[in-house]
Amino acid sequence: MVARRLLFAIGVITALLVACATPNRRAPVATGTSKPVVLTTFTVLADLAQQVAGDRLEVRSITKLGAEVHGYEPTPSDLEGTQGASLIVQNGLGLERWADRFVSSAGSVPTVTLSDGLQPELIAGDVYAGQPNPHAWMSPRRTEHYVDRLVKAFSQLDPAGSASFRQRGEAYKQELRQLDQELRQALDQVPPDQRLLVSCEGAFTYLARDYGLDEAYLWPVNAETQVTPRRLARLIDTVKNRRVPAVFCESTVSDEAQREVARATGARFGGTFFVDSLSDSSGPAPSLLALQRHNVGLIVKGLSGQGPQQ
Incomplete structure (x- = not known):
């Protein structure tokens, strides 16, 4: 009886050791459907x-x-x-x-x-100048x-x-x-002298061109999110000179540098845009259409001097 128990224990330990030694690979996701x-x-x-x-x-x-x-x-x-x-x-x-x-x-x-x-x-006026x-x-x-x-x-x-x-x-x-x-009707509410959209990433060029906005940003693409002192100072000067009432940032990057721009200029931090990612279903941007409405809503409030400091 003792021998049988000993053999059983050895078998259990061996099985556990094999399991621990096996790489934890995630199985391919099964679709459960024949759809492409x-x-x-x-x-x-x-x-x-x-x-x-x-x-x-x-x-x-x-x-x-x-x-x-x-x-x-x-x-x-x-x-x-x-x-x-x-x-x-x-x-x-x-x-x-x-x-x-x-x-x-x-x-x-x-x-x-x-x-x-x-x-x-x-893209204009940066190390990425001329790139799409x-x-x-x-x-x-x-x-x-x-x-x-x-x-x-x-x-x-x-x-x-x-x-x-x-x-x-x-x-x-x-x-x-x-x-x-x-979007056109909403953005028409922004006063002509306040139509400068300031974001962390230069992700709003197409929106700006199609709806009559100017654009300024901390970096041209999120692949380069290090803010150089020169870029930061240049954006602060732009916000001051244009008397921009609000600045914004995107959900997938840190907004720390943009909040510094707001503090240095007296502008509001107008909120968080969604660009490269949707939100979850309970958030403000669970679809592309909702993303656009959310972003433009923030733009209109911020550049019209509305909404609380965030």
Whole structure:
């Protein structure tokens, strides 16, 4: 009896040791469906893709809510998640610096770049001068191009659903056109001498160009979030000279430097924008349309001198 108990104990210990020595690998995400799987590089594109896909495709974002997409480093579990994927959707224009390596690691999964064929706005007056600004989805007008690209890519992926994709794409573009009018009417409330939008990242170039705003920022893209004394001093001077009533920052980066601008100039800190990531469902930006309305609401209040100091 003692011998049998001893053998049993040895067997249990051996099993535990083997289990501990086995790497903790995350199994590929099971979709539980036969639908084609579409991976997007960040959550904003996932929402946009879902509007076009409806229930014919399963859409997932590689990066999670709140992630900074510019300098994202794909994890082994991200690569595992590409198993079974039918399409990868990316923004392009240099936004996802990691995407080329990720796509290459994903093997033969086809990729669609939503900004292809779009005339980009160029970054001016910085070390990035002449390079394309990647944040084209920040203007509803430019987002229509993204929708057309998705309709085409999804129709090639799932030809039987092409009519559905076209119908859903047109319906969503109508929502974007309605949003365009809403934003234009809202921003028309901003006094002409207060139409300078100051953010941490230069992510609002397309919105500014399409709605008659000027733009200033601490850094051109979030891949470079170190604020040099020269940049900080230059922005402080601009805010003082233009008597800007409010400055803003984005949800995926620290707002410490921008709050310093506010303290040094007497401007308000007008709130937190969402740009490269949606919020969760309880937040102010759970979709791209909600993101735009939230941001423009902050802009109008801040630049009109409304709203409490935050």
